[in-house]
Amino acid sequence: MKKLPFLIIFTVAVLLFEGPIPGYTAATWQWLSSLKGQPSGQSMLMPSALYCDRTLERYYVVDAGNNRLLSFNKDGEFLNEFNANGQLQAPFDMVKDCEGHIWVIEKGRNSLTMIDLENKAVENHSLSFNGQTVFPERLEQVDDILYVLDKATGQVLALGMDLKVIRNFACRDGTGFVDFKVRNGFLWAMERDGNMVCFTMDGKPASSIVMEDVVRFPYSLEVGPSGIFYVLDRHGGEVAVFDPEGRFRYRFLTPGQARGRLYFPIELKFDPWGRLCVVEEGNGRVEIFKR
Amino acid sequence: MMSKLMWLSLLLIVVLCVGQAVTGFAETTCFQCHKRADFRGKVVHQPVAEDRCSACHSPHVAHFKGLLQKSGASFCYGCHKEQAAIFAQGIVHQPVRQGQCLTCHDVHASEANGLLKGRLAESCFACHKNLPSKFKHTHKPYAKGNCRACHWPHQSGNMQLLKSKPDELCLSCHKSDTVRQVHRNFPRGVSDCLSCHNPHGSDRKAMVRNVLHKPYKKGCAECHGQGKIGTETCLRCHETIKKEVLTLHSHLLEQEGCSCTACHSPHAGDTSSLLKGSQKQICRSCHKDTFNNYQDKLYIHTEPFDCKECHAVHGSSHLAMLKDGGNKTCSRCHETQGKFTHPIGEKVIDPRSGQIVTCVSCHNPMGTDFRYNLGLSGTKDLCIQCHRTY
Incomplete structure (x- = not known):
């Protein structure tokens, strides 16, 4: 009979301290809101990227299929749409620089396009590195440096505001990266098989992390403040979470079209307010989740 | 008289034991109806040889055809436990993945090693019907039907169930010195053999693939010697492909060098598209998950x-x-x-x-x-x- 209290304490302790069981969907993240194109009068068609403006507290969504950019406030309310007078051709990713210029990757003309809203000017720029044309795929901007993932070579190029390549972040074996993020003072790049390479900002590889092979088709990554990796599974329609050593911890979200489900998700991003945003190409929306 | 009787009894026992050892069978109730001859062969499955029909069959009633206790590969893996673990790794041959052991193997006895149904090549060609039985110039192991010279039949860590990476596999027989001698002008070390050679055979000497890339026909300088070769080198001529690449999703392949050569050979191919293998093989090399999902x-x-x-x-x-x-x-x-x-x-x-x-x-x-x-x-x-x- 004396054993009973011990058993109860033991059970409670196990339940409290046990982490999420690998493979189980952990209800850590809950759906908060969706960014949709309908309020603009047109659904989004294959949105491809999200940019968050901390200062203005705005979201910008690249609505690739409709050749436009949409803006939303922090609460997810639609604000405006912009298509540079119909000049955008297959926009794919965007950032805003310190001077308020919008930089857009336009796949249709293979250009890193600068939009100066104040002067109503649009400049197209073809990039090259080592005598080869660069095919920009993903874009980040930190401290007046543009970081561009070149789809042709799979390396990340750091560009000054004059668009000259300052340095490159390349995979040692030449296999290349499918996505990258600049987080916590490092550049984190994901290889096609989901493994991560961490670079110092001067382009030197700092570490490589072999991730447990549980993701069907790794497509986008995020890195939490404590070094936890979030990997978006495009074909599996879910997000897999790994510890800093690459050990699989748990997965969440499921494939489908209903609210909170994923269909051909394309980008994963933390917003400045700690919410996890998933850009869904298939469902034409951005799903926002909070803890 | 008594001692003769004892000798005779002993002799009878010895003869019976030797007879059993030679045939591999003992009289059982089963063989009163089922012909023993049907269970004989050069190689006999161990439970059959040990006369343990009930290891697989239930004598009275069963849920599965043939009075089997279970069905499919899980039954086989009940004994072949090591194989079960191995066959779950890497790239798995489709019949193995689908648990169809009996596509290639006989269950009781066979004239071939590994209880194969007929000769190895016969088993392979029964499914791989698109492969010609011979070429004008045929690779010797292929001509002999020795598919296992290069391929593993169950699973492998390499594409097309190869025993090792393609170049390593080629050079395991074709010594690198000899290869270098016949590729004197090759600018790099011997590599990417399958880019030019069909490992089974072709109409050309040295099994060079049948269709040559037009610039390659003219000479190496058409592409080489004009700076670093990249995707742009190909797109200079293939302008229609350039339009296809400038879309939201392209197969530019995030790799050093040229994206095009991930799928196409720049020198020679079996068809006009100069693909490095069949369409399915090429797609599968990156989209394993899609194919695995499809098969399941x-x-x-x-x-x-x-x-x-x-x-x-x-x-x-x-x-x-x-x-x-x-x-x-x-x-x-x-x-x-x-x-x-x-x-x-x-x-x-x-x-x-x-x-x-x-x-x-x-x-x-x-x-x-x-x-x-x-x-x-x-x-x-x-x-x-x-x-x-x-």
């Missing part, structure tokens, strides 16, 4: 199974790199459904996502566990996703 599903899009039928392989601005949207791609073949079906098209909106309803809103042509490749059961579950009031 109950209902799959069977004919024709060529990725290029639906997908634009260089690039597309449609979802999943489809040639057209989710309706046009399907209705090119499914003409009737394109005209008469559940309402689809621009005026019909999926209430779940606000997107236009297309064929792929309900169907998944890459395979599902429901009839007609539906995403959920068509009796109710799928419909109430949108029609909630019904």
Whole structure:
């Protein structure tokens, strides 16, 4: 009979301290809101990227299929749409620089396009590195440096505001990266098989992390403040979470079209307010989740 | 008299024991009806040889055909435990993946090692019907039907179930010094053999693939010696492909060097597309998960199974790199459904996502566990996703 209290304490302790069981969907993240194109009068068609403006507290969504950019406030309310007078051709990713210029990757003309809203000017720029044309795929901007993932070579190029390549972040074996993020003072790049390479900002590889092979088709990554990796599974329609050593911890979200489900998700991003945003190409929306 | 009787008894016992050892069979109730001869061969499955029919069969009643206690590969893996673990790793041969051991193996006895059904090559060619039995110039192991010289039959860590990486495999027989001598002008170390040679055979000497790239015919300088070779080198001539690449999703392949050569040989190929292998092999080399998923599903899009039928392989601005949207791609073949079906098209909106309803809103042509490749059961579950009031 004396054993009973011990058993109860033991059970409670196990339940409290046990982490999420690998493979189980952990209800850590809950759906908060969706960014949709309908309020603009047109659904989004294959949105491809999200940019968050901390200062203005705005979201910008690249609505690739409709050749436009949409803006939303922090609460997810639609604000405006912009298509540079119909000049955008297959926009794919965007950032805003310190001077308020919008930089857009336009796949249709293979250009890193600068939009100066104040002067109503649009400049197209073809990039090259080592005598080869660069095919920009993903874009980040930190401290007046543009970081561009070149789809042709799979390396990340750091560009000054004059668009000259300052340095490159390349995979040692030449296999290349499918996505990258600049987080916590490092550049984190994901290889096609989901493994991560961490670079110092001067382009030197700092570490490589072999991730447990549980993701069907790794497509986008995020890195939490404590070094936890979030990997978006495009074909599996879910997000897999790994510890800093690459050990699989748990997965969440499921494939489908209903609210909170994923269909051909394309980008994963933390917003400045700690919410996890998933850009869904298939469902034409951005799903926002909070803890 | 007594001692003679004892000798005779002993002799009889010895003869019976030797006889049993020679035949590998003992008299059992089973063989009163089932002909023993049907269970004989050069190689006999151990339980059969040990006269343990009941290891697999139930003598009275069973759930499975042949009075088997279980069915499929899981039955085999009951004894072949090591194989079960190994066969779950890497790239797995389709019959193994589907648990169809009996596609290649006999269960009781065989004249071939490994209880194979007939000669090894016969088993292979029974499925791989597209492979010609011989070429004008045939690789010796292929001509001998020794597929296992290069391929593992069950699983491998390498594409096409190769025993090792292609170059390593070639150089394990073709000594590198000899190879270097015949490739004197080759600018790099001997590598990427399959880029020019067909490992089974071809109409050309040295098994060089049948179709040569036009610039290669003219000479190496057409592409080489003009700076670093990259994707742009190819796109200089292949302008139509350049348009296909400048789309939302392209197969520029995030790799050092030239993206095109991930799939195409720059020198020689078996067909005019100069692909490095069959379409399926090429796609599978990156999209393993799609193929594995496809093979595991109950209902799959069977004919024709060529990725290029639906997908634009260089690039597309449609979802999943489809040639057209989710309706046009399907209705090119499914003409009737394109005209008469559940309402689809621009005026019909999926209430779940606000997107236009297309064929792929309900169907998944890459395979599902429901009839007609539906995403959920068509009796109710799928419909109430949108029609909630019904």
